[in-house]
Amino acid sequence: MPRFYVDTPLTGAGELALPPSAARHVQVLRLQPGDALTLFDGSGPEWQAEVTAMGRSEVRVKLLAAVQPQRELGRQVTLAVVMPANDRMDFVVEKATELGAAVLQPLMSERSVLRLTGDRADKKRAHWQGVAIAAAEQCGRTVPLQVAPVQTLAAWLAALPPAMPDEWRGLLSPRAAEPLAPLVQPRAVFLSGPEGGLSEAEEDAARARGFAAVSLGPRVLRADTAPLAVLSWIALT
Template sequence: MNARFFVDLPLGPAGQELDLPAGAARHVQVLRAQPGDVLTLFDGRADLAWQAEVLLMGRAQVRVRLLSFQAIERELPRPLHLALVMPANDRMDFLVEKATELGVTSIQPLMSERSVLRLSGERAEKKRAHWQGVAQAAAEQCGRVRVPSIAAVQALSAWLNSLGPAEGSLRRLLLSPQAQGLQAAEGAEGVLSLSGPEGGLSPAEEALAQAAGFAPIGLGPRILRADTAPLALLAWWGLR
């Protein structure tokens, strides 16, 4: 059995016995694993994948023993963080899934003047937790052992004001249909990318982003959807 599962518990050393969390246990039960079967587990805290033997299959309990680990390196050589105004409908689920497969480091969901999807309070936290689960499932599927973090939903202006000066190794980039080329991304050791919703950011918001150190870049002559543009940048970054 080659099934992979994220376990939100510290894993190690070899010989450790543990009960799988409810979500992972449920999936193992659906697969009808039996004692003696071997699973692959990772905890997102290190670039390690653990082989674990199933010891016990109960009605609500799956107990395993860690056997050995393998060092896995499947992250981008240089990090890319996506800050994006959330697209409408269920496109955010798709975006989180595909961004995880492409190696994104983290995702910051935002709301702007032209946002269709607006979230606050308990509803916003439920959505964030749901998207974190989408990222976890995508990491299990694509072979990553790090799960990108999904931050709490914020208003764009408040988030920009919280950033502080543009210092350090992260290059701040603003995806803009009016910009030409990717020259501002060349030579960066890491990227924090900002992109807008359907209809784009307003002129005032673009000005605010540029005042916060975001350099405009373009992705070609066609207008890309709000959920396509950040993925196109991520794919280009990962394949360079």
């Protein structure tokens, strides 16, 4: 059954006009009155719905019943990723959504190749949020990954509050000797560096903010592989 995200609250059974983005998807699929579809607004539940009217500029649907599927990870995971180059960030956002991350924080560090500021950063963030929504529609999530504003690593670390007892902070480092151990806290933040890794000074700054350096094994993983490997591990443990 087709699934669509709508950027307006779905508050109760009844008929409504779909927002333009969702309406375009319905029109492209050539759905007809009486056809079934699923809608979600990012708040948690999803709605079974039925097309009631198709027009050139408007698509109307009837909300039938809300269900609360359980498709999220058992832990709330934030990935703080120094953005990889060559548009690989699209891949990271898509797969992080599929694997269940709650938040993705794009960062720039000393060795960053990709650097974004101002309008360019805002446009990229909006694009990545669209990638996350499309991935949520495909994979069945009802709460899409949230893409945070682009920041420098230094600014992000400086603004972090002290870690609470229910949160674990991990620094993915090829220099670390300690392997990643099973998590017991309900929330986790993982910091992953760029091509070439974080500098020693950056790793020291992360440790000062409560991050424990951990290893993902003897092989050096790419900047777009390491954070996804962590998510896969969490999903299976």
